[in-house]
Amino acid sequence: MTTNENTRTLGSTGPAVFPLGLGCMGMSALYGEADRTESIATIHAYLDAVPEGAAALLDTGDFYGMGHNEMLIGEALRSAPAEAAERALISVKFGALRTVEGGFTGYDGRPEAVKNFLAYSLQRLGRDHIDVYRIARVDPDVPIEETVGAIAEAVEAGHVRHIGLSEVGADTLRRAAAVAPISDLQIEYSLISRGIEAEILPTARELGIGVTAYGVLSRGLISGHFSRDRELAPGDFRGMSPRFQGENLQRNLDLVDALRKVAEEKGVSVAQTAIAWVLSRGEDIVPLVGARRRDRLAEALGAMTVELTAADLAAIEEAVPAGAAAGERYPEAQMAHLDSEH
Ligand SMILES: NC(=O)c1ccc[n+]([C@@H]2O[C@H](COP(=O)([O-])OP(=O)(O)OC[C@H]3O[C@@H](n4cnc5c(N)ncnc54)[C@H](OP(=O)(O)O)[C@@H]3O)[C@@H](O)[C@H]2O)c1
Helix, strand or coil: CCCCCCCEECCCCCCEECCCEEECHHHCCCCCCCCHHHHHHHHHHHHHHCCCCCCEEEEEECCCCCCHHHHHHHHHHHCCCHHHHHCEEEEEEECEEECCCCCEEEECCCHHHHHHHHHHHHHHHCCCCEEEEEECCCCCCCCHHHHHHHHHHHHHCCCEEEEEEECCCHHHHHHHHHHCCEEEEEEECECCECHHHCCHHHHHHHHCCEEEEECCCCCCCCCCCCCCCCCCCCCCHHHCCHHHCHHHHHHHHHHHHHHHHHHHHHCCCHHHHHHHHHHCCCCCEEEEECCCCHHHHHHHHHHHHCCCCHHHHHHHHHHCCCCCCCCCCCCHHHHCCCHHHC
């Protein structure tokens, strides 16, 4: 599905984008304080790195900081060169219901809610359309056909360009694809989260649906920069994530040490090895990297020139065998919302 080396196409109906997307979540939420000026500078650096002729993919959610992330992206695009801003594609997730204190209380996928969420997002982003629109988690009370049908109406009205899905399983992929063309499934995929390989990825491929992979560094855990003594701010997702707790954390960091040896032999960083591995899994996969600083972004972009030979891939998978991660990828209550895990 590659158009050229600067782009990968999201599924058979989606847009062609730069092979690495920038996930902006951490600039507003979930990983502790972020620096606003540095966040905007990181978005600008990403836009700069995307060559002419390719589209830059910025990923967000309307609930990342309750609108904060969309407003930040809007500001970054307004202060970027017009030509770069025009080439930016924005992928937005919606549906999560929040509290003032930051809690998550469920998901709303009713058609009237979809239209409401969309109206607010367009306003916050300062755009007249969203490039890829998707519900973050399936609303258990609303058939996916109805939620996707509402987005399809927004496509017809010109407010949305493409329909995506997030963290859904194979059955839901099929049901959604029967309603309207789906560009991509956004789902966690990394050396230590390979659950999609059994059924979900083959189904997406059969249906011509691309994958935007998130958590390719497992939220920093396999970036090579995380350590046991890292202090996490209150509310940091990683403070609750099973993979970052006690013995699990130690076992997972042991895997990172094994990966570091492979990376060092190649003369690249651990993060670059982990991102390059995801890039190597198929031309239909676009990793989203959650860089929120320019130095981290530069490191991530460096993964695009890392060539992994068959021997490298074997060494990587020996260092981090499939299924070796200790702990689930979300706390139990959040696992229950994952259609992809049912
Ligand atoms: N659909 C969904 O359910 C869903 C869920 C989660 C995320 N997402 C999307 O996917 C995006 C990426 O997810 P993520 O942020 O959890 O994943 P990630 O890329 O696995 O992790 C990002 C974290 O890794 C650390 N890191 C260390 N070195 C890095 C490097 N060279 N480049 C980038 N990050 C580095 C950063 O923390 P430090 O800089 O502090 O070390 C950063 O906070 C999000 O921004 C969001 O848009 C979607």
